[in-house]
Amino acid sequence: MTGDDTLKEIEEAIVRGNKERSAQLVEESLSRVDPLSIIQGGMMPAMEKIGDRFSCGEIYLPEMLMAAEAWNEAMKLLKPKMLEAGESIGKIGTVVIGTVQTDVHEIGKNIVATLLGTAGFEVHDLGVDISASKFIGKAEEVDADIIAASAIMTTTMTYQRDILEHLTASGLRDKYIVLVGGGVVNQKWADEIGADGYGETAVEGVRVAKELLSRRGGE
Amino acid sequence: MISFPEILERATRGPIMSSKDFDIKVFIPKVREVVEKYKIRYDPGTPCPEDDDLADRIYQAALDLYVGVGTYVIDTERVIQFSREEIEDAVYEAPKEAYFGEGPDRCVFKGRKADDSEIPHCHVGSGTDTTEDVALKMVEAYGRISKAKTVSIPSVTSFGPLKSSAGSPVETLAGISMMRTGREGLRRAGRPGMGIINHMSSCAQGVSTIAASNPQFGARPSDGWLIAPHAELKIDHSSLNQVAYLTSWGANLGQEAGPIMGGYAGGPEGTAVVTTAYCFHGILVARATYHLTYPIHMNYVCSTTPDMLYVVSTSSQAVSRNVGVPYYALGYAAAGSATKQYFYEAAAYLLAIQSSGIGIEDVHPNKAVVTNGALPVDSEFTCSFGHGMVGITRKEANQIIKRLMETYLSGIKNPPRGRILNECYDILTMRPDDELRRTYDEAIRELRGLGIRFK
Numbered sequence: 001m002t003g004d005d006t007l008k009e010i011e012e013a014i015v016r017g018n019k020e021r022s023a024q025l026v027e028e029s030l031s032r033v034d035p036l037s038i039i040q041g042g043m044m045p046a047m048e049k050i051g052d053r054f055s056c057g058e059i060y061l062p063e064m065l066m067a068a069e070a071w072n073e074a075m076k077l078l079k080p081k082m083l084e085a086g087e088s089i090g091k092i093g094t095v096v097i098g099t100v101q102t103d104v105h106e107i108g109k110n111i112v113a114t115l116l117g118t119a120g121f122e123v124h125d126l127g128v129d130i131s132a133s134k135f136i137g138k139a140e141e142v143d144a145d146i147i148a149a150s151a152i153m154t155t156t157m158t159y160q161r162d163i164l165e166h167l168t169a170s171g172l173r174d175k176y177i178v179l180v181g182g183g184v185v186n187q188k189w190a191d192e193i194g195a196d197g198y199g200e201t202a203v204e205g206v207r208v209a210k211e212l213l214s215r216r217g218g219e
Numbered sequence: 220m221i222s223f224p225e226i227l228e229r230a231t232r233g234p235i236m237s238s239k240d241f242d243i244k245v246f247i248p249k250v251r252e253v254v255e256k257y258k259i260r261y262d263p264g265t266p267c268p269e270d271d272d273l274a275d276r277i278y279q280a281a282l283d284l285y286v287g288v289g290t291y292v293i294d295t296e297r298v299i300q301f302s303r304e305e306i307e308d309a310v311y312e313a314p315k316e317a318y319f320g321e322g323p324d325r326c327v328f329k330g331r332k333a334d335d336s337e338i339p340h341c342h343v344g345s346g347t348d349t350t351e352d353v354a355l356k357m358v359e360a361y362g363r364i365s366k367a368k369t370v371s372i373p374s375v376t377s378f379g380p381l382k383s384s385a386g387s388p389v390e391t392l393a394g395i396s397m398m399r400t401g402r403e404g405l406r407r408a409g410r411p412g413m414g415i416i417n418h419m420s421s422c423a424q425g426v427s428t429i430a431a432s433n434p435q436f437g438a439r440p441s442d443g444w445l446i447a448p449h450a451e452l453k454i455d456h457s458s459l460n461q462v463a464y465l466t467s468w469g470a471n472l473g474q475e476a477g478p479i480m481g482g483y484a485g486g487p488e489g490t491a492v493v494t495t496a497y498c499f500h501g502i503l504v505a506r507a508t509y510h511l512t513y514p515i516h517m518n519y520v521c522s523t524t525p526d527m528l529y530v531v532s533t534s535s536q537a538v539s540r541n542v543g544v545p546y547y548a549l550g551y552a553a554a555g556s557a558t559k560q561y562f563y564e565a566a567a568y569l570l571a572i573q574s575s576g577i578g579i580e581d582v583h584p585n586k587a588v589v590t591n592g593a594l595p596v597d598s599e600f601t602c603s604f605g606h607g608m609v610g611i612t613r614k615e616a617n618q619i620i621k622r623l624m625e626t627y628l629s630g631i632k633n634p635p636r637g638r639i640l641n642e643c644y645d646i647l648t649m650r651p652d653d654e655l656r657r658t659y660d661e662a663i664r665e666l667r668g669l670g671i672r673f674k
Contacts, residue, residue: 057481060480060481060482060517061481061483063485065247102423102424103423104449104455106449107449107450107451107479107482110242111482153385154376155376155385155421155422155423155424156384156385156423158376158382158383183588185588186589200520201519202517202518
């Protein structure tokens with residue numbers, strides 16, 4: 001089997017969410033193909049395909065999570081080899097994400113976190129019921145580019161504004177891109193509180209994150 | 220039926236599991252398994268199927284799902300589990316009627332059947348974000364719709380100049396204020412006994428809900444309180460506290476659930492099963508005497524696409540045929556209020572649910588995310604539709620829905636914004652302006668042309 005065939009098979013296994021098969025193929029191919037080529041030639045195209053299918057409604061969250069698991073299984077094998085060789089996979093940015101204080105809704109936030117991960121972001125998911133200071137503390141700790149805050153209710157979206165006010169108060173407002181989203185959140189609210197971006201859907205949120213990050217990089 | 224204290228015992232003694240494991244290792248595989256086992260398929264050409272066997276298979280799949288999954292308790296990180304017999308007993312014993320309101324405004328909300336000739340329970344109003352200055356007028360306008368049996372009062376997220384936040388004292392004050400406003404609005408409409416069945420839309424937390432539910436502010440046990448789970452099939456102590464308080468008062472509790480199509484439930488087939496399974500959770504864990512469902516599309520954030528109409532139609536049929544509890548559905552239109560597209564989307568959704576044998580509620584414009592986006596005319600439309608379309612069958616509904624979708628599906632992605640209450644109503648008289656009246660009349664005329672009757 002040629003290297004190209006193997007990469008195609010790895011791509012296929014990840015798209016199908018078959019973690020055992022993807023790990024097996026990666027293990028077999030490591031003697032012939034270098035880790036970075038496996039990631040760039042087989043695994044990344046798989047996640048691009050998954051992202052496209054998800055955004056046009058051909059597949060849903062369970063299929064995406066299975067593909068992400070298959071990716072993670074393969075990465076467990078590749079990471080040590082890359083460390084040995086002194087290689088790293090380029091990430092496009094670092095995101096700290098969570099659902100705001102007093103809000104324990106997580107599904108929308110989880111979808112965005114998964115999509116951001118598959119799009120090449122390093123994602124730090126803080127979970128739910130996260131205070132402004134915890135968002136900021138984590139962002140400082142991991143040197144994040146983006147803080148993404150989800151709120152599902154009209155009475156919890158005010159805590160998105162808290163994050164921005166805490167950032168301003170601590171002189172960190174310009175350091176981070178702040179994205180907001182969630183069931184009741186809309187562009188008007190995002191504008192009102194001074195957020196940098198808003199996504200009506202998970203797919204839109206990821207697109208906005210990429211766009212804002214690349215705009216910042218170009219400044 | 221298993222008692223509520225026994226539910227609490229299981230919430231603290233059930234199997235320990237992380238929330239993530241519940242989602243990934245238990246919930247998702249079980250949904251996929253039952254969809255395959257019962258051969259549940261979605262046909263985009265049939266948004267409102269006339270298929271009793273499909274409805275019964277969805278019911279059986281939901282039963283299998285809930286036996287295998289149960290309800291996850293976020294605070295204790297444990298699973299409340301039930302045997303098949305316990306669930307079936309609960310379904311048998313669940314109240315098939317709920318009584319709301321007082322005096323001449325008292326009403327009974329019963330389960331219906333698909334294709335039957337009963338007038339559906341017409342519930343009006345909206346718990347969407349509304350500014351304090353118009354909230355009283357909105358409730359009064361809802362109360363004046365004589366065909367409406369019960370009402371939802373708006374969610375107000377301010378108290379004077381203070382903005383409300385979940386769990387804050389301002390939320391408690393906003394909840395109390397809205398409770399009083401709701402009662403006063405109905406009194407001004409001449410229907411002081413009308414049941415308000417969406418308590419407490421202004422409160423996200425159990426503590427503020429319980430505070431605002433004190434009878435001295437106007438709440439009555441003959442009102443209804445909606446107990447919200449977390450997606451999917453999860454509950455927290457805040458909601459269980461509300462159940463503990465309200466069952467001790469003998470109040471009506473409603474199960475509300477908005478499963479996400481495209482989320483953990485997967486596609487339309489899995490979402491129909493999960494939507495049905497919430498009924499078991501509602502009866503057993505939320506101690507519901509009535510049930511509200513509002514499945515929603517993950518990408519479009521509305522519920523008028525063909526897959527969403529399939530979800531709500533088939534799950535409603537599964538419940539109406541096999542459970543028979545008071546059950547109604549809330550739809551979200553992509554289009555903004557006061558637009559023709561809104562009335563077309565609303566008609567499609569109401570056709571799907573009324574023919575499938577459940578109660579009806581106003582379809583909320585603009586995906587319910589626009590402040591003052593709900594209008595009294597939406598409620599007039601709902602009631603006029605519900606009474607005019609008595610006897611509508613699923614077969615007829617499916618045909619009309621398909622023709623309606625031809626007119627609005629292309630507008631789902633970029634829907635018209637429409638106009639909010641302050642832009643198309645005289646707030647003093649609560650009368651719509653000429654432009655809205657024209658839009659409404661035109662929409663009604665065109666919908667009549669498609670075979671929809673209004674009364």
